[in-house]
Every structure is written in structure tokens, then in C-alpha cells.
Amino acid sequence: MNIFKKLIISLSIFLPFLSCSDDGTDEIESEIVVEGWIDDGEFPIVIVSRTLPINSNSRFSFESDSLVEYVGKYAKVTISDGEQSVVLTGKTNHDYFPPFIYTTGRMRGKAGKTYHLAVEWDEMRCEADCTIPESPNNVSLTTERVEDNQYLIKATLDPAESDNYHAAFILVDSMDTRRTLSRMSLVDYGNTLTINHGLAGDKYFKAGQRVIVNVVSMDKGMYEFWKEYDKLSTFSRNPLFSYNRNLNGNIRGGMGYWAGYGVSKKGIVIK
Numbered sequence: 126m127n128i129f130k131k132l133i134i135s136l137s138i139f140l141p142f143l144s145c146s147d148d149g150t151d152e153i154e155s156e157i158v159v160e161g162w163i164d165d166g167e168f169p170i171v172i173v174s175r176t177l178p179i180n181s182n183s184r185f186s187f188e189s190d191s192l193v194e195y196v197g198k199y200a201k202v203t204i205s206d207g208e209q210s211v212v213l214t215g216k217t218n219h220d221y222f223p224p225f226i227y228t229t230g231r232m233r234g235k236a237g238k239t240y241h242l243a244v245e246w247d248e249m250r251c252e253a254d255c256t257i258p259e260s261p262n263n264v265s266l267t268t269e270r271v272e273d274n275q276y277l278i279k280a281t282l283d284p285a286e287s288d289n290y291h292a293a294f295i296l297v298d299s300m301d302t303r304r305t306l307s308r309m310s311l312v313d314y315g316n317t318l319t320i321n322h323g324l325a326g327d328k329y330f331k332a333g334q335r336v337i338v339n340v341v342s343m344d345k346g347m348y349e350f351w352k353e354y355d356k357l358s359t360f361s362r363n364p365l366f367s368y369n370r371n372l373n374g375n376i377r378g379g380m381g382y383w384a385g386y387g388v389s390k391k392g393i394v395i396k
Contacts, residue, residue, distance in 0.1 A: 162382075212229075282316040
């Protein structure tokens, strides 16, 4: 079963929406969906939801009230680092969508450590593991003028980083409430990233904007995940181009991802 017949990317990255069988008649059971990450030096963030299984005979009104039961507000989310185990606390946070996250102030990410995630919700169970790589060193940011009041950001990494996997997540002050992947910024070899915004189809930054850039290091599996997501995001903008491939995460027993990131966080004013 193709994941996109079960999942419409959303609820931040995944609003786990429709789940249909190939012939449109058999209902597929709801599956748990996890979006989670832990940065070097930071507390974890986990968002839990589930797919909406429907078939061709189903009637479903896509209204916000109807989606409440598919947001995981009553899950048990546990993280272990091999030395301690912490149950995360769920709370409302409107910087995310859906506006409900699980986190803790009792465990920070540390480079080199492996973190086991376990999620329990009703009868559903899933788990995943991630290891945080070392954070990128000596990252420098510059702007590149493309046209009048249209800019890109260039991130240059230490040459020693050229064999690692990197991407840029950005947050534009006054526009974004959470960091998002800069489309086409993924690098598996080399030490220069070209960073764009991609908001509402406009990939360029404007003069005067302050941009928070998170250049992250990740393992190969997470790099492949984001590369496929980037392709999906890019090609889905063209209604005449069909991009039909699985988006394979690392969640066992569900969908989504649990990522460990090394992070270099810097701010730049576009000018």
C-alpha cells in the first residue's frame, strides 16, 4: 500500500488523513503517525496523530471538530537514552499544527547518544530509535541577490563536514511559528547549502527579513526521508506531474519519523 493513499502530508508535516484500499472498497485500519525530533542540547518535541481510514462509500466532513479525535492528546510517549526513561508531558502549543505536542524538561539531547521513542495510544503501539550526530562546526551565512528584492542564503560549512548529511531548516521572523525544511537545501556531499524559503510558492527572501537558520546534521536514513519529502513537496506543486512514491520513515508499527539532529543555529538579516 502506498503511504500516500493513507496519508496526506500535513498536521505539520503529516496531517494523517485518508486511508483507502486499492479497489476503494475495503477500509484500512487507522495507523498511528509520529513526527518527532531531538536536537543536540535541546528538549524533544513529539507530535502524535493517526490516519483517517475511509473507503469509497465513506462520508467524511473535513471540519476541524471532526479531526479532534485523530490528534493524539491522550497518548503515552516515552523516551529512553539507555540511562533513564522519561514520560513526556502533552500540552497545547500553537506554534505547531496540530497545536498539541509532547515534550519534557528532564532530558536534553546529547551528540553521540541514541534515544528510543515509544508511543502508546489506545490499542496502537509504535517505536523508533535515533542517534544524534555531532553538530556542524564553523557555519557561515551570506546572502545572494538574485533579482530586485529577491535573495537566497548561502551556508558554508567546515570542509571537514563534507562527508556528512546536512539540511537547512529555517524560521522567518514575523512569518513562521516553527522551523521548516528549506526546499532543495539537502546536501549529502560537499559543504555549501543554498537556502530558500518556498513559502506560498515564493522561494526568495526579501530585504529586511530576519531569518533563523538551523543547519542540521543527520544520519543517512533521515536524509533519505527528507529528500523524498522534498521531492514530493516540489512536484506536488505541479498538477500535471504525478509523484507517487512511498515516504518511508523509521517508525516501527506506524508512520512518520523520529530524528536526532546536530544543529548550528544562526540568524541573518537579509540585505
